[in-house]
Amino acid sequence: MATQDTTPIITVDHVSMRFNLAKEKQESLKEYFVALTHGGVRFDEFFALSDVSFAIMPGDFYGLIGLNGSGKSTLLKIISGVYKPSAGKVTVRGTIAPLIELGAGFDMDLTARENIYLNGTVLGYTPKYITSKFDEIVAFSELEEFLDVPLKNYSSGMVARLAFAVATMTKPDILIADEILSVGDFLFQQKCEARMAELMSGGTTVILVSHSIEQIERMCNKVAWLDHGHLRRNGLTADITPEYRHFDKTESIPADKPE
Amino acid sequence: MQTIKNNLQAFWRYRYLLQNLITRDFKLKYRRSALGVAWSVLNPLLTCLVMVAVFGSLFNSRGNGIENFAVFLIIGQLMFNFFREGTSMAMESVLKNAPLLRKIYIPKYIFPVEKVCFALVNCLFSMLALAIVMLVTWTPIAPTFLLSVYPLAMLAVFSLGVGLLLSSWYVFFRDVMHMWEVFCTLLAYGSAIFYDPSQMTGMVQTIIRINPLYWYITSLRSCLLWGDGLTPNMLLIDFLCAAISLLVGLWAFRKNQDKFVLYM
Numbered sequence: 001m002a003t004q005d006t007t008p009i010i011t012v013d014h015v016s017m018r019f020n021l022a023k024e025k026q027e028s029l030k031e032y033f034v035a036l037t038h039g040g041v042r043f044d045e046f047f048a049l050s051d052v053s054f055a056i057m058p059g060d061f062y063g064l065i066g067l068n069g070s071g072k073s074t075l076l077k078i079i080s081g082v083y084k085p086s087a088g089k090v091t092v093r094g095t096i097a098p099l100i101e102l103g104a105g106f107d108m109d110l111t112a113r114e115n116i117y118l119n120g121t122v123l124g125y126t127p128k129y130i131t132s133k134f135d136e137i138v139a140f141s142e143l144e145e146f147l148d149v150p151l152k153n154y155s156s157g158m159v160a161r162l163a164f165a166v167a168t169m170t171k172p173d174i175l176i177a178d179e180i181l182s183v184g185d186f187l188f189q190q191k192c193e194a195r196m197a198e199l200m201s202g203g204t205t206v207i208l209v210s211h212s213i214e215q216i217e218r219m220c221n222k223v224a225w226l227d228h229g230h231l232r233r234n235g236l237t238a239d240i241t242p243e244y245r246h247f248d249k250t251e252s253i254p255a256d257k258p259e
Numbered sequence: 260m261q262t263i264k265n266n267l268q269a270f271w272r273y274r275y276l277l278q279n280l281i282t283r284d285f286k287l288k289y290r291r292s293a294l295g296v297a298w299s300v301l302n303p304l305l306t307c308l309v310m311v312a313v314f315g316s317l318f319n320s321r322g323n324g325i326e327n328f329a330v331f332l333i334i335g336q337l338m339f340n341f342f343r344e345g346t347s348m349a350m351e352s353v354l355k356n357a358p359l360l361r362k363i364y365i366p367k368y369i370f371p372v373e374k375v376c377f378a379l380v381n382c383l384f385s386m387l388a389l390a391i392v393m394l395v396t397w398t399p400i401a402p403t404f405l406l407s408v409y410p411l412a413m414l415a416v417f418s419l420g421v422g423l424l425l426s427s428w429y430v431f432f433r434d435v436m437h438m439w440e441v442f443c444t445l446l447a448y449g450s451a452i453f454y455d456p457s458q459m460t461g462m463v464q465t466i467i468r469i470n471p472l473y474w475y476i477t478s479l480r481s482c483l484l485w486g487d488g489l490t491p492n493m494l495l496i497d498f499l500c501a502a503i504s505l506l507v508g509l510w511a512f513r514k515n516q517d518k519f520v521l522y523m
Contacts, residue, residue, distance in 0.1 A: 082361060082520060104358060104359050104361075105359055107287075110283060114283070114286070118283060121276040121278075122276055122363060122365060123363070124273070127275055
């Protein structure tokens with residue numbers, strides 16, 4: 001019988017994701033019928049993920065590594081429920097705070113104050129809860145003087161700070177971070193890392209995508225290495241990153257195409 | 260049964276988001292306008308004035324036989340604008356929120372629902388304009404005015420169904436927007452907004468009578484203007500059109516929603 005601690009918090013079970021390339025995407029009826037008369041609607045498909053399986057345990061700081069286009073973001077989106085996988089299944093136990101591209105839920109015409117509430121409710125918090133955390137968010141993002149300025153007048157670093165503060169206002173069970181730490185100055189990056197470490201000590205599981213191997217080695221205890229949609233290796237960070245460092249493009253496994 | 264319960268629970272969890280989105284739309288609509296929310300009342304009032312002037316004096320034909328033409332007109336206009344605004348905004352809502360939907364999971368139907376709610380709120384504000392017109396024309400208020408909730412609510416459900424259907428098509432084919440615009444113009448002439456269908460010939464009358472909007476508008480007129488309340492026909496047709504529209508809309512939306520994100 002498995003105990004609570006050995007039950008994975010996220011199970012990725014034989015997940016595949018198949019995409020149509022945008023080349024021949026029909027956006028109007030006319031284009032669609034034109035394509036039909038020219039020998040049918042063409043689908044140029046490929047697998048962004050092929051049969052990926054692994055499990056993430058509660059309390060893990062899991063790093064996703066791989067070259068550009070290896071399927072890291074696709075996997076994050078499947079875990080957070082944005083994409084439905086073409087095959088396979090992802091099981092998630094707990095709440096997810098997605099930090100995929102900061103500020104996704106922001107409306108640039110609204111002020112920071114209004115956006116804190118809007119984005120907070122996008123993430124599923126109640127207005128009452130947001131009010132109770134409001135000062136904390138403002139303090140963390142260091143935007144006290146700009147609270148009533150529309151976001152379109154903010155610098156990208158300011159937007160990132162606000163978004164990070166909103167997304168981490170609570171202790172989620174799972175925090176998903178897609179290269180967020182590459183924005184902002186080094187002081188803010190340190191602050192974010194400290195906040196993530198704090199969340200982890202409270203039991204939050206973190207999944208981090210980063211191109212900085214130093215950052216992965218510093219923060220993650222486990223790593224999954226994706227290569228053109230294939231899970232190349234996964235396990236303890238120290239076992240994998242040395243090999244990844246010496247990885248050559250010619251050794252890469254090509255992406256699967258349907259017959 | 261279980262899925263319905265789960266869906267309702269998920270919807271309840273996102274009620275604050277719905278509320279915040281409506282507030283946002285409202286704020287942005289009137290930001291940087293001197294009169295602000297007053298436009299919600301002024302706009303239908305002024306449009307009504309223009310139409311009364313045009314149909315009442317210039318053409319001087321259709322408006323003639325109708326008692327209390329100003330109130331008759333503004334009711335039709337409010338209901339039709341609610342429908343057009345709600346469905347058009349709902350149609351674009353899913354695609355417009357693509358940046359968000361590509362990154363965070365939120366139930367996608369929340370956007371069409373929000374737009375119809377926003378249109379309803381606008382429509383309720385515009386009711387003030389109706390009240391003003393009724394006051395100015397000394398229209399007696401019949402106790403049946405309480406029943407006007409029914410056609411309004413049913414029209415909201417009807418619009419939601421149409422909006423869900425349109426928004427799921429619109430993700431795949433942008434042509435839908437242009438077709439819908441033209442169709443709405445046609446529908447505006449076929450909804451008995453500024454004429455009484457009994458003045459029309461048989462054939463035209465039949466066409467108007469199969470238009471659901473005609474029934475919603477007439478139901479509201481019956482409650483507010485004529486004081487006759489709702490006939491069994493009105494009760495039934497208003498309800499059936501709303502129910503069918505909602506079922507078809509939900510079915511189309513559910514069937515396609517997992518594919519949306521791949522086409523945005």
